[in-house]
Amino acid sequence: MNKGISTPYNCAMHMTEHIGNQAVLALVNGKLWDMHRPLMEDCQLSFLHFRDEDPRMVNKAFWRSCSFILGGVLETAFKEEFYVQLCSFPKPDVRSGSFVYDVDLDMSDWSPSSVELRCISQIGSRLKEKDCKFERLDMTIEKAEEMFMDNKYKLQQIPSIASKSESSNHVTVYRAGEHIDISRGPMISTTALLNRFDISAVHRLDTSLSNTMFRVQGIGMPTQLQLHYWTYEQLVNKSKKLNPALMPGTEPQTDTLESTEPSKQQAVN
Template sequence: MATNTCRTAPLLLRNAYLRKRWSRSFCAQTKLSNVEIRKKRNAIFDEERKRQLSLIRRIEKIQVEHVGPPEDCSLVMNRGLSTPFNCAMHIQELLMTRSALALVNSQPWDMHRPLEEDCEIQFLHFRDEDPRTLNNAFWRTCSFVLGHVMETAFKDDVTVDLVSFPKPSVSSGSFVHDVNLSLHNWKPTTVELNCLSRIAYKLRLDDLKFERLEVDASVAERLFEDNLFKKSQVPQIAAKSNTGSKVTLYKMGEHIDMSRGPLIASTSQIGRFNVTAIHPVECPEHGQLQRVQGVALPTQVKMHHWAYEFVVKRAARLNDAPLLSSYSQQEQDIREDTADV
């Protein structure tokens, strides 16, 4: 989706200081453009995914017990290949299209993550009575999407380094993605924020899946070698994993980032989406960054436009979520999981 020109005319028409390169010693010293970096990451991701699939030499069957509407049933699926989405396909089309997350043996599970053993499965959608787990996954997904928006919205001469996105907190009023943007002191207008919002809003028509892949830390370091913010987080993230050496990646279209997850099933489940503000924030370790904030609604959730505009205005206030400093993205997610219990 990325091009070598800016997405919209308002983002092109900036003053001279917006076109000035702003660098700090922490940024990766790379000559590659954002477009070239994305292509490089996708090639590494696809290569690793094919390698992992090639390790499955024998298809083993597992028993999956579905609990919930439209009816309880038993399925025989393939270990390491079949996903909750595949299970829903065998049960009911409505279940397949509306389910955003699964519970596998009572644990949150991505719809496109392969099942590993005999299990009990339930499906979650946005009209459930207790949507807390799904709300967190939705907001985490929207932060992930903000990264895609920022990487694809600008011309190639504008450097965008994604830094991290704090844990989702619905009570804060906005989801967040912190970035290092070479447009120093940029104060986007309402028109420019709307242009950014449309990039995310149009993703629902593309129905892009959120693919999960667990990789070795060495693969993650190679994948993020052009972004030293991300690369510096890899050892900490790997150390906190169950094996002490793995990093969880997610891919949406051509956008790849690290997150412990889970994320929702598809961009088609994201309805209204607004980038509400971009605030300059000072990070003790890395200097000035930009905090990109947004608010969104799932496709299944309807809200009167007047009430939604009120939510958008509230989401423009500076979100005081912690900045990346002494702990990594994955550690923030671990703190969130503890808070959810």
């Protein structure tokens, strides 16, 4: 392994291909770590997956990654003549019943039919076959502002996000396929871990940022977990209720990095 180059995924693949393909997150000296993020020092390494005794961290990472994917779906679902400005997505709360992305669509009203929602959902579902790796990158404020210069909401958020970083001058972004967005992470390893992805509801929001802001909500399931179709449909119905997460503009970016101790984790899961 090479410092600053090798990742937990590389380490896992040296053990068995099964571990590399099933691992969702890594624990590096007790800290949550992306599977494709380079390792910077000698460390104690273990792996997390969806069937762990305590799956809270991987569930949150999955929810967060689904919000990220939803943002990418919204940016590509509309024709170029339509206005689409991604705002932000709240930190994941599995108990809320849905993952979320708040987006400004510059429409007086948008009430998509179930058929339209299904067609948009398929854009996200097809990412499973593409096996897009979630890649993390830390950049300076200046580089982030250049990258998101066409998005007024991201530009407003960047200074506050950077001020909360360890250096007070960096912004963390992730890339999966062609989509890039701001998040402190961590994210799941790859879109290949996504089994089901359904956009279930769109709610217009009452916010001072814009009178054309919508909260798009969805539900998903990872490949390692299987549900009876009837049970999944009940979860889809629950996810249609307006998610009570903080409204956009309440705080610049609510998605936060979490850490945990290795405690009951084994060296290899």
